[in-house]
Amino acid sequence: MxxxxxxxxxxxxxxxxxxxxxxxxxxxxxxxxxxxxxxxxxxxxxxxxxxxxxxxxxxxxxxxxxxxxxxxxxxxxxxxxxxxxxxxxxxxxxxxxxxxxxxxxxxxxxxxxxxxxxxxxxxxxxxxxxxxxxxxxxxxxxxxxxxxxxxxxxxxxxxxxxxxxxxxxxxxxxxxxxxxxxxxxxxxxxxxxxxxxxxxxxxxxxxxxxxxxxxxxxxxxxxxxxxxxxxxxxxxxxxxxxxxxxxxxxxxxxxxxxxxxxxxxxxxxxxxxxxxxxxxxxxxxxxxxxxxxxxxxxxxxxxxxxxxxxxxxxxxxxxxxxxxxxxxxxxxxxxxxxxxxxxxxxxxxxxxxxxxxxxxxxxxxxxxxxxxxxxxxxxxxxxxxxxxxxxxxxRNSDSAVRDRLAAITEKDLKRSEEFPARRAAQVEYLGLPKFPTTTIGSFPQTKEIRVARAKFNKGELSKEDYEKAMEQEVETVVRFQEKCGLDLLVHGEPERNDMVQYFGEQLNGFIFTQLGWVQSYGSRYVRPPIIVSDVSRSGPMTVRWSKYADSLTKSPMKGMLTGPVTILNWSFPRADASREVQCKQLALALRDEVADLEAAGIKAIQVDEPAIREGLPLRKADWDNYLEWAVASFRLSTAVAESKTQIHSHFCYSDFNDIFAHIKALDTDVISIEASKADMKLIQTFKNEGYNSGIGPGLYDIHSPRVPSEEEMKEKVKTMLEILDANNFFINPDCGLKTRGWTETEQSLNNLVGTAKWARATYA
Missing domain, CATH: 3.20.20.210 (TIM Barrel)
Incomplete structure (x- = not known):
């Protein structure tokens, strides 16, 4: 046989x-x-x-x-x-x-x-x-x-x-x-x-x-x-x-x-x-x-x-x-x-x-x-x-990266002040109203953006002309947000092909495919980068775009980064080094980016970790080790920020009731979560666990083309405020808007801002 x-x-x-x-x-x-x-x-x-x-x-x-x-x-x-x-x-x-x-x-x-x-x-x-x-x-x-x-x-x-x-x-x-x-x-x-x-x-x-x-x-x-x-x-x-x-x-x-x-x-x-x-x-x-x-x-x-x-x-x-x-x-x-x-x-x-x-x-x-x-x-x-x-x-390795990783201490994982002191500093520094509105970062990736990127990649468009085209897109996004009435703005990420690939292409230690597409959901595919060796940052990755967007407006601007755990989980990791080592190397690179964004005058920085729950081992007996290094990696990325700089993070499909203590341990100032299709069980967890930082439960589903009405969003806010503290409540969609069209985006965000105005009047 x-x-x-x-x-x-x-x-x-x-x-x-x-x-x-x-x-x-x-x-x-x-x-x-x-x-x-x-x-x-x-x-x-x-x-x-x-x-x-x-x-x-x-x-x-x-x-x-x-x-x-x-x-x-x-x-x-x-x-x-x-x-x-x-x-x-x-x-x-x-x-x-x-x-x-x-x-x-x-x-x-x-x-x-x-x-x-x-x-x-x-x-x-x-x-x-x-x-x-x-x-x-x-x-x-x-x-x-x-x-x-x-x-x-x-x-x-x-x-x-x-x-x-x-x-x-x-x-x-x-x-x-x-x-x-x-x-x-x-x-x-x-x-x-x-x-x-x-x-x-x-x-x-x-x-x-x-x-x-x-x-x-x-x-x-x-x-x-x-x-x-x-x-x-x-x-x-x-x-x-x-x-x-x-x-x-x-x-x-x-x-x-x-x-x-x-x-x-x-x-x-x-x-x-x-x-x-x-x-x-x-x-x-x-x-x-x-x-x-x-x-x-x-x-x-x-x-x-x-x-x-x-x-x-x-x-x-x-x-x-x-x-x-x-x-x-x-x-x-x-x-x-x-x-x-x-x-x-x-x-x-x-x-x-x-x-x-x-x-x-x-x-x-x-x-x-x-x-x-x-x-x-x-x-x-x-x-x-x-x-x-x-x-x-x-057998090859980057000794500078390895030495820096070995020198990390507990001090490197802690913000300079506890949250109450940071909150007071951020209230004065950002000047946000009650029920502040923001988005999760990306705005529609239009056909024009994709065509410009394709021409640039083929050498048919110069770097100067490509960057001018992206600057025009950034300005369009900023002007729309101002007109719409959003409070904490983003630059819209037109220059980014993917929230992980974009960073991988600017880091040492990665290689990339041309057609290595993998299905994420429905018709949404991604091209995961491949980690092949020690990871380090050659220079600033996002500062140029956030700084430009910030120069266009008097409203506070939020810088956008993908967190180390998510970059790791959404890449193909190397097989010869532990996931912990790879994640902390990524964290060190992002730590430098946070410092550079802050130095450029960016008042809030969002470090997204939608994959932190996804990476959790399937057996509970295996959780502790993963959560220890995952939380440490996030904190290593963000702890360098001054107290007045507001650190945000975003979580998709946030079924993390069982690990809520570790979500708190990330020590963010604001977190936003996917909540438009989930029940109130997760929201209740925030109250039960005594979560006192900012929370932005997503009010509408960006994975769907439907436009939620203002009344629909108001009903969600009413229900959520039976559980959450109005003083900590941010109003936002449940994820980035990259896959949506401009018409539905404009309608949805106008309804979202209208909901915030209603909330301020109702819960004054």
């Missing part, structure tokens, strides 16, 4: 972002639903064929999506809130409305988007289903079967990828009509028959093997669900094709005690993010008949796999279990990596030899399986040489 290879999932964006272009064209009413389907059908064909051409045995299907795979799962099982089904929209438009909202007031349509959260500890956002006792589960169109048949017509046999029923409910939230204390997992008995029908249809269609993803098993709460897993998988195994139960991003832990006894064909474990579980899992499954799928090729990093080391580990498993009971695989879906290196022209040959994107990882999996089956190819030998060359490069 031969050892097989598998890939758990693949990017769904297309090698040249074809899906983004097709979806956004449809949203703009430029193309039809039929045009959209024709375009994405070509992408699906291409991705299946490209994986098959690499020689991978188990090729995923059903993981493709136009917006979000978890949103798709909700639609498959009919977990669709009534407000969407009553809209009169098509099934396709209902799905998009659930993800991004929809506003057509002339047709009586005004739908908010559903809440989004981070997919475990990744930068991918999933749409959170809403479940209540009134949810009528049923099998809508079976997309998993449809995509399997579509691939089969192309002559490609695939393994459908299905979100498991327990993970689906565990990551859902109680709907608005659910009674207090309702838990979505209580709906498991109602949902289970839908999965039985879904899997029976797959089996009847000739599907031999299905992948069911249950990543909740790597979280603490998964360990308490043994009875539910036993019941569910007993029932599913009776009707399903062979099941590979898939976990990723962490270790099984105590869940292994019951997972090893489940009536499934195979269990998959992540040996990239949780290599320490290898021996324990092998020993646990050895007495059973389970096949073990080894996640040896990283689905999260872009570094070339050390095939020799992976082969040695797989051989240990084979020695214990036998050749036919071991599968080699990616550790998770490859959606977290760019599509392919083949189109890259920006990287040097040396840099290319270090890296492996999604398509190359498919090749690595197949080559590894061949080597385990006695066929050590030329590709395997080349991999060994490339890994050795990378290890040699890793």
């Amino acid at each position: 031969a050892t097989k290879s598998a890939v758990l999932g693949f990017p769904r964006i297309g090698p040249n972002r074809e899906v983004k272009k097709a979806v956004e064209s449809y949203w703009a009413f430029k193309t039809s639903a039929e045009d959209l389907e024709a375009a994405v059908k070509q992408v699906r064909k291409q991705r299946w064929q490209s994986i098959a051409d690499k020689g991978v045995d188990s090729i995923p299907s059903g993981d493709f999506t136009l917006y979000d795979h978890f949103l798709d799962a909700a639609n498959v099982v009919n977990a669709i809130p009534e407000r969407y089904t009553k809209s009169g929209l098509s099934a396709l438009d209902i799905a998009f409305a659930m993800g991004r909202g929809r506003q057509q007031l002339d047709k009586g349509i005004d739908l908010h988007a559903m809440e989004m959260k981070k997919w475990f500890d990744s930068n991918y956002h999933f749409v959170v289903p809403e479940i209540s006792p009134s949810t009528q589960f049923k099998l809508n169109k079976n997309k998993y079967l449809d995509e399997y048949n579509e691939a089969k017509e192309l002559g490609i046999t695939t393994r459908p990828v299905v979100i498991g029923p327990i993970t689906f409910l565990a990551l859902s939230k109680a709907a608005r009509d659910a009674p207090a204390g309702y838990e979505p997992l209580s709906a498991l008995d109602s949902l289970l028959p839908v999965y039985v029908e879904l899997l029976q249809q797959l089996k009847d269609a000739g599907v031999e093997h299905v992948q069911i993803d249950e990543p909740v098993l790597v979280q603490d709460k998964g360990e308490s669900l043994g009875a539910e897993f036993a019941k569910v998988y007993k029932k599913l195994s009776e009707v399903s094709p062979k099941i590979t139960l898939t976990t990723y991003f962490g270790r099984l832990g105590k869940s292994l005690d019951f997972v090893k006894d489940l009536p499934v064909y195979a269990v998959h474990i992540d040996l990239d993010r949780a290599a320490q579980q290898f021996d324990e899992v092998v020993a646990a499954v050895k007495p059973t008949k389970l096949v073990l799928s080894l996640g040896l090729v990283s689905g999260r990093s872009i570094w070339k796999n050390d095939l020799k080391a992976s082969k040695e580990k797989a051989e240990k498993a084979i020695a214990e279990l036998g050749q036919d009971r071991v599968v080699v695989s990616t550790s998770s879906s490859l959606l977290h990596t760019p599509v392919t290196l083949t189109s890259e022209t920006r990287l040097t040959d040396e840099q290319m030899s270090w890296l492996s994107f999604a398509l190359e990882k498919c090749d690595e999996v197949a080559v590894l399986a061949k080597a385990l089956n006695g066929n050590t190819t030329e590709a395997f030998e080349k991999n060994t040489k490339d890994i050795a060359a990378r290890r040699e490069f890793e």
Whole structure:
């Protein structure tokens, strides 16, 4: 028997972002639903064929999506809130409305988007289903079967990828009509028959093997669900094709005690993010008949796999279990990596030899399986040489950066005065009114901005002309803010391509791709920079733009920086240094930038950390170490500021109730949070924890094109002020405005300022 290879999932964006272009064209009413389907059908064909051409045995299907795979799962099982089904929209438009909202007031349509959260500890956002006792589960169109048949017509046999029923409910939230204390997992008995029908249809269609993803098993709460897993998988195994139960991003832990006894064909474990579980899992499954799928090729990093080391580990498993009971695989879906290196022209040959994107990882999996089956190819030998060359490069270091890092003391992590003294100084220095208004930083990135940047990058526009164009954009943003009546202004960030990439391009220690796009949410893609060596700052990165904006107005100007934890988490980090070391090196670079902004007369500085919660380890036992260095890194960045300089930070998807003490420990003067779609539970936490600094709970959802009315915002403020202190209350959107158009931005911000004026009059 031969050892097989598998890939758990693949990017769904297309090698040249074809899906983004097709979806956004449809949203703009430029193309039809039929045009959209024709375009994405070509992408699906291409991705299946490209994986098959690499020689991978188990090729995923059903993981493709136009917006979000978890949103798709909700639609498959009919977990669709009534407000969407009553809209009169098509099934396709209902799905998009659930993800991004929809506003057509002339047709009586005004739908908010559903809440989004981070997919475990990744930068991918999933749409959170809403479940209540009134949810009528049923099998809508079976997309998993449809995509399997579509691939089969192309002559490609695939393994459908299905979100498991327990993970689906565990990551859902109680709907608005659910009674207090309702838990979505209580709906498991109602949902289970839908999965039985879904899997029976797959089996009847000739599907031999299905992948069911249950990543909740790597979280603490998964360990308490043994009875539910036993019941569910007993029932599913009776009707399903062979099941590979898939976990990723962490270790099984105590869940292994019951997972090893489940009536499934195979269990998959992540040996990239949780290599320490290898021996324990092998020993646990050895007495059973389970096949073990080894996640040896990283689905999260872009570094070339050390095939020799992976082969040695797989051989240990084979020695214990036998050749036919071991599968080699990616550790998770490859959606977290760019599509392919083949189109890259920006990287040097040396840099290319270090890296492996999604398509190359498919090749690595197949080559590894061949080597385990006695066929050590030329590709395997080349991999060994490339890994050795990378290890040699890793021996280099910047002694100045290392020495500065070693010299950090506790004093470097503390502001010169405590918050009450800082607040008094800031009241006088900034002169802000009660309920001060501000934005989170970015303003719309118009077509003109993108065209100018593209021409500059191609050498078709001189640096002088490019900077003049950006200055004009900055002035437009400043004049609008003055006219609108905002209190604490920003320069709008027209010169920035991305909130992380922009800084990476000005720091030593990073390299960058040309087409290394990764999906963040919906049609929003990013190009994460790659950290390859010690990080340092060559000179000021943002001062020129903030200083120019400040010269245009008498209103206070807020400088905008991305925090060290977020730059780290939204980059591909190096593998040869700890995340703590990399984060603190970033913090030192940002510390110098804070000092330079302050010296340039910038009165407030926002250091964004939207990824601080995202980076939290999945097991609570692992939290303390991460939180200690994450908080220290932020404080290292900001503690250099004088008392009169107001330090802000922003947090997206701020599900940080459990770590609130550490949020307080950041010692910011003002924090803004995503709160437009969240319930009041988080807001209540600020009161319960005695948070006395400034707080700006976002009043409207910038991820949606809908414009919230002034009355809608007033109602939010009323509710929030039943909990929060009016004297600490800032009024702002819930995130940056980069992805929005100018018309909706102007309308929304005018309504926001109107809300602030009302609040000052009402709560004087």
